[in-house]
Amino acid sequence: MTSQTAGRAVVLDGRAASSAIKEELAERVAALKARGVTPGIATVLVGADPASQLYVGMKHKQSEAIGMNSIQRELPADATQEQVEALIDELNADPACHGYIVQLPLPKHLDTDAILERIDPAKDADGLHPTNLGRLVLNVSGTIDTPLPCTPRGVIELLVRNGYDLKGKHVVVVGRGVTIGRPIPLLLTRREINATVTITHTGTADLSEHLRRADVIVAGAGVKHIVRPEDVKPGAAVLDVGVTRETDPETGKSKVYGDVHPEVAEVAGYISPNPGGVGPMTVALLMTNVVEAAERAAGLA
Numbered sequence: 295m296t297s298q299t300a301g302r303a304v305v306l307d308g309r310a311a312s313s314a315i316k317e318e319l320a321e322r323v324a325a326l327k328a329r330g331v332t333p334g335i336a337t338v339l340v341g342a343d344p345a346s347q348l349y350v351g352m353k354h355k356q357s358e359a360i361g362m363n364s365i366q367r368e369l370p371a372d373a374t375q376e377q378v379e380a381l382i383d384e385l386n387a388d389p390a391c392h393g394y395i396v397q398l399p400l401p402k403h404l405d406t407d408a409i410l411e412r413i414d415p416a417k418d419a420d421g422l423h424p425t426n427l428g429r430l431v432l433n434v435s436g437t438i439d440t441p442l443p444c445t446p447r448g449v450i451e452l453l454v455r456n457g458y459d460l461k462g463k464h465v466v467v468v469g470r471g472v473t474i475g476r477p478i479p480l481l482l483t484r485r486e487i488n489a490t491v492t493i494t495h496t497g498t499a500d501l502s503e504h505l506r507r508a509d510v511i512v513a514g515a516g517v518k519h520i521v522r523p524e525d526v527k528p529g530a531a532v533l534d535v536g537v538t539r540e541t542d543p544e545t546g547k548s549k550v551y552g553d554v555h556p557e558v559a560e561v562a563g564y565i566s567p568n569p570g571g572v573g574p575m576t577v578a579l580l581m582t583n584v585v586e587a588a589e590r591a592a593g594l595a
């Protein structure tokens with residue numbers, strides 16, 4: 295992969311890496327189709343949050359582009375728990391759907407944990423069902439074949455595809471959410487990766503002190519510019535996974551900010567841009583999870 299730079303840092307280009315993954319997936323999809331199986335991905339979107347609509351739209355467009363079947367299901371923002379659960383039951387029973395996700399966050403009146411737990415673990419394309427998270431805890435040697443959470447898998451894949459060796463590195467994760475902060479240490483500490491991890495969050499005392507000792511920073515707290523240039527060890531790899539949307543009071547337009555201050559690129563050795571870094575990897579690894587589920591269902595895994 296050719297490398298660009300930002301400041302003094304090598305850019306970890308998520309668009310390029312995700313394109314490579316999608317080319318590989320297109321071949322696996324074609325092989326499945328040749329055996330009469332079209333991998334099917336589904337999404338459940340509750341409400342009309344513009345960011346969630348954008349992400350769901352990207353998932354379908356990109357899945358269809360590599361030959362997958364895509365099923366888009368939507369419910370209104372005031373949908374009841376029973377309505378969402380009935381839709382989950384429908385997708386669990388649908389043979390055309392090999393894997394699906396419930397787009398997060400859900401409206402506050404819904405019980406997210408109960409909804410994630412109702413997904414058939416074999417169709418859990420986000421790897422967020424308690425059974426799959428439990429297998430991730432047990433799976434220290436990477437020998438159990440289960441779906442892995444997409445963003446953590448995307449972070450590791452982005453580093454590996456850029457030739458970055460995580461073995462023996464000290465990774466500081468910022469954030470403790472279910473899609474990134476909680477699962478990523480379990481992947482990074484697997485024997486085949488062998489990184490050492492510190493988890494920090496908005497309640498951590500002296501975050502800067504932890505960050506300054508990191509070889510790798512994975513910032514996914516959703517706090518605008520929480521990682522500043524003075525917090526970063528020169529040469530460190532910094533992956534920006536956070537998204538904060540603010541409306542410009544003058545233009546009325548929405549602007550997206552990452553967790554990493556732009557000047558970090560002057561200090562870091564490697565940097566993932568935001569947008570264009572981990573976001574596209576999340577979608578590519580979601581598609582990977584669904585293709586793998588279809589391969590397992592077809593007895594190919």
Ligand SMILES: Nc1nc2c(c(=O)[nH]1)N[C@@H](CN(C=O)c1ccc(C(=O)N[C@@H](CCC(=O)O)C(=O)O)cc1)CN2
Pocket residue numbers: 348349352395396397398399420444445473550568569570571572573574575576577
């Ligand atoms: N069920 C899930 N919900 C959510 C997840 C998740 O992994 N599973 N993660 C995030 C949102 N997300 C996927 O759903 C996601 C976020 C960002 C991107 C992306 O490619 N972003 C682009 C920029 C897009 C733009 O704003 O124009 C980029 O970074 O280049 C993809 C997926 C929360 N919910």
